[in-house]
Amino acid sequence: MENKLNNKTIIEVTNLSKSFNQTMVLNDINFKLFEGESLAIIGASGSGKSVLLKNIIGLLSPDKGSIKINNEEMVNLKRSIKEKILLDLGITFQHGALFDSLQNWENIVFKVRNKEKLSNKNAKELAFSIIKHLGLNSDILDLYPSEISGGMQKRVAIARAICGNPKVLLFDEPTSGLDPVTGSLIDKLIKSAVKTVGGSAITITHDMASVCRIADKVILIDKQTISWSGTPKEMLKSDNAKIKDFIKSTNPKLFI
Ligand SMILES: Nc1ncnc2c1ncn2[C@@H]1O[C@H](COP(=O)(O)OP(=O)(O)O)[C@@H](O)[C@H]1O
Ligand SMILES: [Mg+2]
Structure with a gap:
């Protein structure tokens, strides 16, 4: 086409x-x-x-x-x-594939944080600016992937993929x-x-x-x-x- x-x-x-x-x-x-x-x-x-x-x-x-x-x-x-x-590239896999040992906000900013040396405060704010459009609230940022539901994990994975505007x-x-x-x-x-x-x-x-x-x-x-x-x-x-x-x-x- x-x-x-x-x-x-x-x-x-x-x-x-x-x-x-x-x-x-x-x-x-x-x-x-x-x-x-x-x-x-x-x-x-x-x-x-x-x-x-x-x-x-x-x-x-x-x-x-x-x-x-x-x-x-x-x-x-x-x-x-x-x-x-x-x-x-911003990628999400069919089955989540979040880093279990990182809190959700650390998962979301993972690539950007390594590249841009953001402070924790700024990185967390960046994570929040994305998840608020996904029907998630800030409470989940400090939790680990295992502490949130499957649907929430999926949204965190999407937030991670689009963070940094790939x-x-x-x-x-x-x-x-x-x-x-x-x-x-x-x-x-x-x-x-x-x-x-x-x-x-x-x-x-x-x-x-x-x-x-x-x-x-x-x-x-x-x-x-x-x-x-x-x-x-x-x-x-x-x-x-x-x-x-x-x-x-x-x-x-x-x-x-
Ligand atoms: N690593 C693998 N080794 C062997 N077979 C695989 C592997 N990955 C996928 N397959 C097979 O390839 C086919 C297509 O799988 P997949 O791409 O996951 O389907 P879907 O369209 O549902 O995403 C399936 O028959 C699956 O069993
Ligand atoms: Mg598939």
Whole structure:
């Protein structure tokens, strides 16, 4: 699909394939993420969405293909250089992955604090300035991740990802398991995080309402590959059986 915003490519995935023990999970994946664009990746559970994201950030290596971030080839890149590039991304994993031994505020400001040598007071204020938009109050800042609920942990992980305004955001199911109100707060934050810094985002999600709120472009992964792509509007009108099933199963109200 053509890029309506501008032509700067932030992430480019070309001919990416990945198998585990001879089982092909991803086969010949191709897409681009442009500057200022918010991309949603949808697909059934087990279709390879998280594997794709893990390949992009180098937690897994593809068997074939290329992954470029800001024009830098990530596949087989020297670890130290790769880590530097990854430090500029805001990432959340499907299962939280907070640092258990750090208080929530320390988790949130982790990257920024190392870079900018903030005082504890300023760092905590920065953490608060983010979580207040996520329906969390300051009480949780001094607690440890194990002392707050799963939904709160998820929001702390999102606060950590967007702290410091990274220009590239990658979210794996940021709203799953959250109530609809919190989910919509998170969608707003993702959208404004992309808009404010002119950044780009990839969000993996099951939630069609979320897709419609945050995405400029949607790609569907099915049978190891990208079987459909388009705008949320096109998605709602699509005849693609998989897309229709998705919409029906997640938000019947959208399926009118
Ligand atoms: N590290 C791994 N080793 C072996 N198989 C894996 C590994 N990670 C994921 N898989 C398999 O790859 C497939 C896609 O997984 P995943 O990307 O997590 O799906 P989802 O689309 O739900 O995020 C699943 O069948 C999963 O079992
Ligand atoms: Mg997943």
